[in-house]
Amino acid sequence: MLRPRIIPSLLIHNQGLVKTTAFAAPKYVGDPINAVRIFNDKEVDELSVFDIDATVTGRPPDYGLIQRLAAECRMPLCYGGGVTTEAQFGEIVSLGVEKVAVSAAAIADPGLVTRAAAMVGGQSVVVVLDVKRRQGGYEVFTHNGRTATGLDAVETARRMADAGAGELVINAIDQDGAMQGYDQTLVAAVRAAVTVPLTILGGCGSLAHMAGLFRDHGTIGAAAGSLFVFKGVYRAVLINYPARADRDALVAGARS
Amino acid sequence: MIAIVDYGLGNVQAIANIYQRLNITVRRASTPAELAGADRFILPGVGAFDWAMTRLNDSGMREPLDAAVRAGQLVLGICVGMQMMGEGSDEGHLPGLGWVPGRVRRLTAPPGSVLPLPHMGWNDVSARPGGLFEKLEAPPRFYFLHSYYFEPTHQADVLATAEYPRPFAAAVQRDQVLGVQFHPEKSHGWGIQLLRNFAEAPC
Numbered sequence: 331m332l333r334p335r336i337i338p339s340l341l342i343h344n345q346g347l348v349k350t351t352a353f354a355a356p357k358y359v360g361d362p363i364n365a366v367r368i369f370n371d372k373e374v375d376e377l378s379v380f381d382i383d384a385t386v387t388g389r390p391p392d393y394g395l396i397q398r399l400a401a402e403c404r405m406p407l408c409y410g411g412g413v414t415t416e417a418q419f420g421e422i423v424s425l426g427v428e429k430v431a432v433s434a435a436a437i438a439d440p441g442l443v444t445r446a447a448a449m450v451g452g453q454s455v456v457v458v459l460d461v462k463r464r465q466g467g468y469e470v471f472t473h474n475g476r477t478a479t480g481l482d483a484v485e486t487a488r489r490m491a492d493a494g495a496g497e498l499v500i501n502a503i504d505q506d507g508a509m510q511g512y513d514q515t516l517v518a519a520v521r522a523a524v525t526v527p528l529t530i531l532g533g534c535g536s537l538a539h540m541a542g543l544f545r546d547h548g549t550i551g552a553a554a555g556s557l558f559v560f561k562g563v564y565r566a567v568l569i570n571y572p573a574r575a576d577r578d579a580l581v582a583g584a585r586s
Numbered sequence: 587m588i589a590i591v592d593y594g595l596g597n598v599q600a601i602a603n604i605y606q607r608l609n610i611t612v613r614r615a616s617t618p619a620e621l622a623g624a625d626r627f628i629l630p631g632v633g634a635f636d637w638a639m640t641r642l643n644d645s646g647m648r649e650p651l652d653a654a655v656r657a658g659q660l661v662l663g664i665c666v667g668m669q670m671m672g673e674g675s676d677e678g679h680l681p682g683l684g685w686v687p688g689r690v691r692r693l694t695a696p697p698g699s700v701l702p703l704p705h706m707g708w709n710d711v712s713a714r715p716g717g718l719f720e721k722l723e724a725p726p727r728f729y730f731l732h733s734y735y736f737e738p739t740h741q742a743d744v745l746a747t748a749e750y751p752r753p754f755a756a757a758v759q760r761d762q763v764l765g766v767q768f769h770p771e772k773s774h775g776w777g778i779q780l781l782r783n784f785a786e787a788p789c
Binding site: 331332334373397401402405420424426429449453496497525549 | 666727769
């Protein structure tokens with residue numbers, strides 16, 4: 331049985347790990363490599379790391395950092411940030427990363443997704459869509475939510491799947507850091523439009539939120555930032571992740 | 587000693603790190619000379635079939651690996667590394683290594699249903715007892731990331747299966763040639779034990 335995935339999503343800013351709220355107010359939560367080691371011990375399903383400086387400052391991916399992350403990870407790793415060419419996909423995969431995420435560059439040129447898939451295989455090409463709720467739908471943003479594209483999120487999701495993306499990460503900017511639950515309306519709209527694997531990010535504040543996602547959408551990726559780096563109402567930094575038995579119970583409960 | 591074939595694809599360092607923690611000596615080999623002296627080989631792989639075949643062919647290490655297989659040395663292919671062991675793939679045009687009779691096919695949905703591809707995530711594996719799957723915490727589960735699977739010509743070569751949604755070969759073995767479709771280097775305790783089993787398998 332293929333299980334839904336529970337995925338910590340980490341953000342890198344000024345070499346450190348941070349957690350944002352509504353894509354702003356980054357709070358330092360620790361050292362990336364140290365966090366990977368803790369997540370290894372907790373046997374996480376998969377890990378996502380996004381360098382949120384690269385695209386906005388126009389610099390290429392930090393290959394040294396990616397190599398250190400990949401070597402340390404005993405779980406599958408998805409890297410995103412600053413990727414603009416298919417050659418960079420190849421380079422990052424060759425460093426031992428399973429999945430490479432792209433956003434702004436793919437939205438500007440969906441052909442990049444197709445070319446990258448021909449090289450590294452579609453299974454390793456992930457497109458991230460950062461979206462905000464708008465009258466009558468959702469709009470795609472890029473550059474850490476600073477650049478509005480005018481594009482409809484569901485239509486863009488379909489276009490990226492058609493271009494050959496192996497996975498879409500749907501990131502709800504309005505929900506980021508709020509820990510009030512996923513935007514289920516958004517998930518349902520994207521789910522109905524595409525068949526590629528989806529990972530949902532933005533708003534998760536409890537395992538119950540994930541269980542709800544699995545109950546409604548079956549095998550899907552449930553990603554969270556705050557939930558896995560903060561503890562308690564005062565948001566004390568504590569890297570955490572549910573134990574395997576708790577995850578199995580959560581998945582079994584959602585299927586029954 | 588184990589040589590991990592480093593032709594620029596697959597997670598060589600993650601595999602090496604696991605063996606280092608197990609106190610098992612491995613060597614990263616990126617040239618034919620670096621393969622010399624090894625008695626077992628790991629062929630990792632990520633990427634499209636033709637791209638991976640091209641990178642391996644260009645590395646100069648294909649011929650020494652062919653010779654090792656002919657000599658009956660142990661080889662473990664991982665993901666696309668396993669797929670390359672067949673005769674060819676529906677994903678590409680280049681011939682495979684031909685070590686295990688069979689062909690790589692695309693996963694498909696039963697008629698009338700829709701199958702999300704790639705097959706991505708943790709899935710249960712049922713394996714023939716012993717060998718590579720010895721001493722694994724039951725039921726074993728591994729991380730998969732692929733849209734194509736290896737279909738051996740001989741059913742006897744299927745060592746383990748997983749279901750998505752139909753059963754397919756999650757692992758194959760023909761003589762001393764072994765392949766796994768999942769990523770043991772990314773599968774926590776199950777993968778670590780499997781890699782240990784490969785290192786300790788009798789020649």
